[in-house]
Amino acid sequence: MPASTLYEVARHAGVSLATASRVLNGSNRRPGGAISERVRASADELGYIANAQAQGLAKKNSGILGLILHDVSDPYFSMIARGVQESVQDHQKVVLLASTGRGLEAERHAIATFAARRADAIVIAGSRTDNDAASAENSLILAELRRYKANGGQVAVIGHPVVGSHPDDGFHSVPVPNRELSSRLAADLAAAGHRRFLVLAGPEGLVTSDDRLAGFQEGLRHAGLDPADVHRTGFNRDGGYGAAVELGARVAAMERPEQRTRQGGGPAVCVFAVNDVMAIGAIAGFREVGLRIPEDIAVAGFDDIETLRDFTPALTTVQLPLADLGRAAVARVLGGETPAEPAGIEGTVILRRSTELP
Amino acid sequence: MPASTLYEVARHAGVSLATASRVLNGSNRRPGGAISERVRASADELGYIANAQAQGLAKKNSGILGLILHDVSDPYFSMIARGVQESVQDHQKVVLLASTGRGLEAERHAIATFAARRADAIVIAGSRTDNDAASAENSLILAELRRYKANGGQVAVIGHPVVGSHPDDGFHSVPVPNRELSSRLAADLAAAGHRRFLVLAGPEGLVTSDDRLAGFQEGLRHAGLDPADVHRTGFNRDGGYGAAVELGARVAAMERPEQRTRQGGGPAVCVFAVNDVMAIGAIAGFREVGLRIPEDIAVAGFDDIETLRDFTPALTTVQLPLADLGRAAVARVLGGETPAEPAGIEGTVILRRSTELP
DNA sequence: GAAACGCGGGAAAGCGCATTCCAACCTTGC
């Protein structure tokens, strides 16, 4: 029992294909009431379901939005995915998902796949990588994106723009103020009394990580403090864990500068892990080597992942409206209610127990 | 600059449409070497990208797998999504995502949408709801699924089968041994010395929750213990939190049965929250009212969510190979390397600090 | 009352591709 076609519905209702099409699938010409009734009844009776592929071929749009993520199971991305998904649903479209596992070639491939499916728009989330090793692949990605755009597709990137892209390319972007927020985090931490810092950053060239690092240092400088030490590691939980185990003892042994003047304890060092899962890993690692948070060492993260809100000690972090990021990206490419927020997305520094001083 | 078509490539290479089609998009007839070369070169030069919609229309499959989830941002589902995504990628297909937010009508709509796109297969994850209120919508879902299947689609359900479905329907399923594992958890907890239990369950009719509850009681019975008290609440973090705040004081005041015989403390009650996020919420709630875990009250969860592995105290839970669940579902519907695992999926009870007795 | 007009419905031309026939060609085998 193959699905019934529009043609069958038309015949069953005693009208032409054109008429059936007009009444069932939106057209600017609405056939007369009686006929519409009849067609709709026939469609119902036959259990007609329009073939979206054929429609897509005939009209020139597919109703598909392609979403490219590094990893759906990462809470950062899954939250963005949720925002995208919701918005897209409002637009009566559907989302096609691709996970790249941070691979640039996989990303290029995903773009090509979406292009092949004639996706109306593509939203890319996830940090760009910008270093020599990646430059060849970055330009392939750029080329693919340009071709896609030239064929009428819309592109939005969440976070840093595509490496090498030019404003004229017309790629939309939803900037994430990583730099500013990290700077503010540094300022707040300094204001709270922290003096020495260590940043657990991702690999060099990972733009999000680099931005957060740079912003943090900037904030420190504004506060009149020395720049933080930097330790590069994996941009994930294990990176944070490994670094903590490796550095734990050394870091804890550092002398707290004002220990002489101000009585008493508190951690000598405040560690800023450039994202929450790294921070969680780091905390686990520090504990592994016998350090207490925040008594022996303070830890701050970035993202404010929902699942981690009940973590103990409560994690100091920067809240990012992840779902909104996704929604904003969709608004950029599919139009609709784009509020006055093209200016950007807000975030908030949240100081919690993990960086508390006695 | 519209995308170039196969026809243009063929003309550019001086061959027929048929030949070009045969060399570029897999066919069982491979044209001769020289010609293939030429066609491929032309395609390259013109930047040809096959139109998947047209291909889908001509062949009768779309290369699309539809994935239906309750909520992408829920770590349970996002992990399944990851498994599905990976497998699907291996099959050179693409995944279409739908989130229902636990709405049955949304689920039906998602199925219809996927059917319209002529998805090759549909994978449904997420607990079924089985109660009177849902029965009308459940049968609509069932009807939609049957129609989809009748048109040649494959269906796989992770967890409990579709409510009302009959084995003859031929829907694949990836059973999750919720009952057995909960039973085992109860047994292990009993063996560890716990005697009184409280289950924080989801709303009645939510099959996953009901199964875990029933299994737990069963395990308790086998261990010769009294059945646990049951408190129904939301199947999410806030449900756990609310219940904990509400019940905290009362629960903590309960007398530990063998307190007379065996010296000393330990929690009087062990709380089993039917999923990890509820457990986390419960822990936060209990703390809110001044209770310590596990000294004053023990808490266990279910799922072993990855992000929660570094939680303190480490959460006793049941590990479920979520990504494998997704992979298995894809294997069922798309074939391929289906190991000898159609028998089912394994899980493991993991006793951690959150239920430790002194 | 005739001409101009608007409107509702239908015929038909694609959209970009896979695939079934066909015809021409090239191998074989005896």
Next chain:
DNA sequence: GCAAGGTTGGAATGCGCTTTCCCGCGTTTC
């Protein structure tokens, strides 16, 4: 050397739908 069988490339058809164009009809206008 010739027929039978196997290849190979091409013409044509159709997948299910949208949309343009056209035609016939009932209205309006002077």
